[in-house]
Amino acid sequence: MNPENILEIKDLKVKFPVTGGLFLRKVAEVKAVDGVSFNLKKGETLGLVGESGCGKSTIGKAVINILKFSSHDVEIDGEIWMKTETGEIDLNKLSRSEMRKHRGNIQMIFQDPYSSLNARMSVGQIIEEPLLYHTNMNKKEREERVAWLLEKVGLQAEQSKRYPHEFSGGQRQRIGIARALSTNPKIIIADEPVSALDVSIQAQVINLLQDLQEEFDLSLLFIAHDLSVVEHISSRIAVMYLGNFCEVGDGYRIYHHPIHPYSKALLSAVPLPNPKLKNKERIILTGDVPTPMNKPSGCGFRTRCPIAKPECADFIPPLEEKEPGHFAACPYVSA
Amino acid sequence: MTTYFIRRFLLIIPTFLGITLVTFLILQIVPGGPLEMELMKIRMGGSDGVSESGSTSGSTQNIPQSAIEELQKFYGFDKPIHERYILWLGNLLKLDLGKSYVYSEPVMDVITSRFPISIYFGLIGFILTYIVCIPLGVYKAVKNGSKFDFITSALVFAGYAIPGFAFGALMLVLFGGGSFWDVFPLGGFRSSDYETLSLSGKIWDQIHHTILPVASYMIGSFATLTILTKNSVIENLSQDYIRTAFSKGLTEKRVIFGHALRNSLIPISTGLGHAISLVLAGSILIEKVFNINGIGLLSYDSIIQRDYPVVMGILVISTLLLLVGNILSDILYAIVDPRIRFK
Amino acid sequence: MHKKLVEIKNLKTYFFVEDTEKQKSLHQEISDPALMDLYKTDKYLKNKVPAKAVDDVSFDIYEGEVLGIVGESGSGKSVTAYSITRLIPDPPGKIVSGEIIFKGKDLLKISFEEMKKYRGNEISMIFQEPMTSLNPVMKIGDQIMEAILNHEEIPKEKAEKKAIEMLTLVGIPSPEKRLKDYPHQFSGGMRQRVMIAMALALHPSLLIADEPTTALDVTIQAQILELMLRLKKEREDSAILLITHNLGVVAETCDRVIVMYGGKIQEISEVDPLFEKPLHPYTVGLLSSLPNPDLPMEELKAIPGNIPHILELPKACKFNTRCTKAFDKCFETEPELLEVEKNRFVRCHLYENEK
Numbered sequence A: 001m002n003p004e005n006i007l008e009i010k011d012l013k014v015k016f017p018v019t020g021g022l023f024l025r026k027v028a029e030v031k032a033v034d035g036v037s038f039n040l041k042k043g044e045t046l047g048l049v050g051e052s053g054c055g056k057s058t059i060g061k062a063v064i065n066i067l068k069f070s071s072h073d074v075e076i077d078g079e080i081w082m083k084t085e086t087g088e089i090d091l092n093k094l095s096r097s098e099m100r101k102h103r104g105n106i107q108m109i110f111q112d113p114y115s116s117l118n119a120r121m122s123v124g125q126i127i128e129e130p131l132l133y134h135t136n137m138n139k140k141e142r143e144e145r146v147a148w149l150l151e152k153v154g155l156q157a158e159q160s161k162r163y164p165h166e167f168s169g170g171q172r173q174r175i176g177i178a179r180a181l182s183t184n185p186k187i188i189i190a191d192e193p194v195s196a197l198d199v200s201i202q203a204q205v206i207n208l209l210q211d212l213q214e215e216f217d218l219s220l221l222f223i224a225h226d227l228s229v230v231e232h233i234s235s236r237i238a239v240m241y242l243g244n245f246c247e248v249g250d251g252y253r254i255y256h257h258p259i260h261p262y263s264k265a266l267l268s269a270v271p272l273p274n275p276k277l278k279n280k281e282r283i284i285l286t287g288d289v290p291t292p293m294n295k296p297s298g299c300g301f302r303t304r305c306p307i308a309k310p311e312c313a314d315f316i317p318p319l320e321e322k323e324p325g326h327f328a329a330c331p332y333v334s335a
Numbered sequence B: 001m002t003t004y005f006i007r008r009f010l011l012i013i014p015t016f017l018g019i020t021l022v023t024f025l026i027l028q029i030v031p032g033g034p035l036e037m038e039l040m041k042i043r044m045g046g047s048d049g050v051s052e053s054g055s056t057s058g059s060t061q062n063i064p065q066s067a068i069e070e071l072q073k074f075y076g077f078d079k080p081i082h083e084r085y086i087l088w089l090g091n092l093l094k095l096d097l098g099k100s101y102v103y104s105e106p107v108m109d110v111i112t113s114r115f116p117i118s119i120y121f122g123l124i125g126f127i128l129t130y131i132v133c134i135p136l137g138v139y140k141a142v143k144n145g146s147k148f149d150f151i152t153s154a155l156v157f158a159g160y161a162i163p164g165f166a167f168g169a170l171m172l173v174l175f176g177g178g179s180f181w182d183v184f185p186l187g188g189f190r191s192s193d194y195e196t197l198s199l200s201g202k203i204w205d206q207i208h209h210t211i212l213p214v215a216s217y218m219i220g221s222f223a224t225l226t227i228l229t230k231n232s233v234i235e236n237l238s239q240d241y242i243r244t245a246f247s248k249g250l251t252e253k254r255v256i257f258g259h260a261l262r263n264s265l266i267p268i269s270t271g272l273g274h275a276i277s278l279v280l281a282g283s284i285l286i287e288k289v290f291n292i293n294g295i296g297l298l299s300y301d302s303i304i305q306r307d308y309p310v311v312m313g314i315l316v317i318s319t320l321l322l323l324v325g326n327i328l329s330d331i332l333y334a335i336v337d338p339r340i341r342f343k
Numbered sequence C: 001m002h003k004k005l006v007e008i009k010n011l012k013t014y015f016f017v018e019d020t021e022k023q024k025s026l027h028q029e030i031s032d033p034a035l036m037d038l039y040k041t042d043k044y045l046k047n048k049v050p051a052k053a054v055d056d057v058s059f060d061i062y063e064g065e066v067l068g069i070v071g072e073s074g075s076g077k078s079v080t081a082y083s084i085t086r087l088i089p090d091p092p093g094k095i096v097s098g099e100i101i102f103k104g105k106d107l108l109k110i111s112f113e114e115m116k117k118y119r120g121n122e123i124s125m126i127f128q129e130p131m132t133s134l135n136p137v138m139k140i141g142d143q144i145m146e147a148i149l150n151h152e153e154i155p156k157e158k159a160e161k162k163a164i165e166m167l168t169l170v171g172i173p174s175p176e177k178r179l180k181d182y183p184h185q186f187s188g189g190m191r192q193r194v195m196i197a198m199a200l201a202l203h204p205s206l207l208i209a210d211e212p213t214t215a216l217d218v219t220i221q222a223q224i225l226e227l228m229l230r231l232k233k234e235r236e237d238s239a240i241l242l243i244t245h246n247l248g249v250v251a252e253t254c255d256r257v258i259v260m261y262g263g264k265i266q267e268i269s270e271v272d273p274l275f276e277k278p279l280h281p282y283t284v285g286l287l288s289s290l291p292n293p294d295l296p297m298e299e300l301k302a303i304p305g306n307i308p309h310i311l312e313l314p315k316a317c318k319f320n321t322r323c324t325k326a327f328d329k330c331f332e333t334e335p336e337l338l339e340v341e342k343n344r345f346v347r348c349h350l351y352e353n354e355k
């Protein structure tokens, strides 16, 4: 592994089987993630954007290795290298019990602050739970850590006895963050952590995540569909479409000078809070995203691509470096 | 989806074999089988002199071995158990369910003679329940929280709490025969002089004999279906598409009957499939109270009297009906709800 | 400016919820005669307290404009919109008082029967959830035709032709075939197109769109917004009331904007000046909490605190628990909505002397 990186993903493929027929045999597969490679550098934030169903959450779940153990028919290929104190390990090769030992190093925050917390557990119990599995702390130490974490995320230690329904959406997301931080992880995967929140609360949570990242030197994989939020928080951005990366590179560069036709369309579709730009040239894509079950051959974007050529059906375009550190998966465009 | 239903039909076979095998084994293994009963009868009733001194607890010494063997042969107990099951199964394929020990008639005949009675009561109860409960449930949903809703809920739940047979017994005491009011007959399917009555007299006699038993059958199922309908309609009335329907300017009637009701009937219509097995099952206790010779009473009697061929026969029919009913439910489900596509 | 299409005056829509604790002190607090009357006449309201979802809201909608309502969740945007077509679920909701004058007629005074003639005909609605807003067991074509046949006495074939026409207009390919499909056979964006086709079939004067694109992806959102605006241009005198919490959508589609918080209008402005120089501290807070693409990584200026629960809203200025500019007076009296510039209204003590 490159010493800069804490996570290296190589050619990750995730396939969900589709069963059918008289004996329920596998008749097709959903290629939710179709050969994706990327690195997460130590202490950086990598933003992952794309439309719903393109495979963002699946990547997140594959990386923390909960997919394999929650739905047994799923096929996960590729390598997921993580750096730990004791060396480098491929998470995709671990068994469930081996994985449990490393779970403390890599944690996830979920989108829905309403359903991702167990309603029957008090906030203290929710945050304490990972400590029970991943540390040897005694009761008193655990209680102290819960109180400390609650204050870190902007809540009060006394609130540990209360239950999730007594909190607002933003506060619940803070509880989710405290739970993720409890075991001192090195890597956090945040799956749409602010999408369900109101603008003013969204800003609070983003600020909190950034502060905590700095304080604890976290590496963050930040999944979202709101490009301006991703651009704000990420140093690098990866744009995804139908299971593949279209473009990877510096966040500011991609936001202001996208290269791939899909990133261009995606960015131009984002409504900006500035009426002066009301009449800017807009690329309106036609049609819907195809379902990953009948993904077009060749370049996945070709059914909606404004500059598609007949050849685009014949090959899957690989990521090419178009300018230093800026990759795009289309041979017909340049920086 | 056709393949789904074909698969479901094929799955009936192993399920059916499993259920009958388990029941068969249990019946043969538990003590107090027909053979022992018969022997006991012989010992107790055979001659007073023998049984007085002998212990009645299962010793067979005072019955000659040859007689026992003959009995064993009669009941088919001379062969090992798996052979007996396979034999039974083979006969079943020929639609031969064996002979009843008690009635000495083919099981088929015993059961079919009871069918019409059970179907008569079951079907009438079933149809009446749906006719009353669905409109009642819809109306209660629309008037949710009103006095009418409250009172009918109280009534329906009171009915739910009273066991059907107890209700029947109470009704008989009050209205049957003549202790208080002589309004209804004490029981039976028809009057004994039924054949001699005129046509209108026959119809009246039949209705006369039907009201109390059917009311007892229905009283328990009322609550479930009414409340199911009500909740289903209420739930649907708060759905987004109802708001859309109102925003088109539709009348309340059109919204409820054109939109909410159709969706609410989805969970209810799936119950129809299961109902065919319920129609036949009858209720042992109600049949007993009203002295109706239906399937319920038959299965009760045949278990008590260890009439195993009849027990197995009823099991075969009710299992098949239940399994087919389940599939029927799913087919109905797929018909009423276009979103459902079984794989 | 164009003619007024709708005039909303002092609209109060409350939800009556059970709360035994607050109930005790309630009766001394009611000063509103309309509410007092309601409590006297309606037995249902016993031991319930009013949640003031929309509290004394007045604004106009002009012909030909796109008027936006923004605000965070629970601020009363949808309730305002549903009050216009009187689609407030009763119980628990009630329009307590006010006037909604549509083309010279007060919609709150007419009978329910008469109201139905307006819905779907003069005033149509599109909703946030395209996935659940269509009846799942009814064919798309039947749902569109139902909207048409409900108001126009034309033969079924003609209604079907019209439905096909509308589906073509909103860009559904091979509409003759799709007419026979059920909603689950459509994607979210296509269902929203169907909703639009249904809403516009009878050429309403007012289209109310409650978060029409919130559940959709950005590229689909762009398609739907473009479609709505294009169709509106075809009828000069019709208006759109667009409810959203996305300030980007407001900036790109609306002519005027209403900012709501705590059931009250806090600011009304034409769109350009609002984004250029927001006046109300809440509007300022909303705009500055958005990430600025030119200043990445910088701390966002979030509005502190949480949105108070509707029963816990402060008495005086509704925003005083979170306002960084609050001063003594803000905790004593509620500011009025004042016109501080031409066509610009603000409800805040800071601007009281400006006029």
Ligand SMILES: Nc1ncnc2c1ncn2[C@@H]1O[C@H](COP(=O)(O)OP(=O)(O)OP(=O)(O)O)[C@@H](O)[C@H]1O
Pocket: C015, C016, C017, C051, C052, C053, C054, C071, C072, C073, C074, C075, C076, C077, C078, C079, C080, C089, C092, C093, C245, C310
């Ligand atoms: N059926 C109801 N019963 C009780 N309270 C309600 C009901 N509907 C709405 N409210 C309350 O009225 C207030 C305003 O609701 P409204 O739906 O108008 O908010 P909104 O601004 O549209 O928010 P969102 O952005 O979440 O759609 C909220 O506090 C809500 O809790």
Ligand SMILES: Nc1ncnc2c1ncn2[C@@H]1O[C@H](COP(=O)(O)OP(=O)(O)O)[C@@H](O)[C@H]1O
Pocket: A016, A030, A031, A032, A050, A051, A052, A053, A054, A055, A056, A057, A058, A059, A071, A291, A292
């Ligand atoms: N457990 C699963 N079984 C089958 N398909 C799934 C499963 N989880 C996700 N998918 C499919 O994989 C694709 C990517 O899903 P997801 O990663 O959740 O998308 P995103 O997070 O980008 O919105 C979708 O088409 C989705 O339907």
Ligand code: SF4
Pocket: A261, A262, A299, A300, A301, A302, A303, A305, A306, A307, A308, A309, A312, A317, A329, A330, A331, A332
């Ligand atoms: S490879 Fe072809 S279809 Fe794909 S983005 Fe490039 S031009 Fe478009």
Ligand code: SF4
Pocket: C280, C281, C282, C317, C318, C319, C320, C323, C324, C325, C326, C327, C330, C335, C347, C348, C349, C350
């Ligand atoms: S009135 Fe006071 S508290 Fe309210 S917005 Fe203005 S300054 Fe802030």
Ligand SMILES: [Mg+2]
Pocket: A053, A056, A057, A192
């Ligand atoms: Mg996701």
Ligand SMILES: [Mg+2]
Pocket: C077, C078, C079, C210
């Ligand atoms: Mg709303």
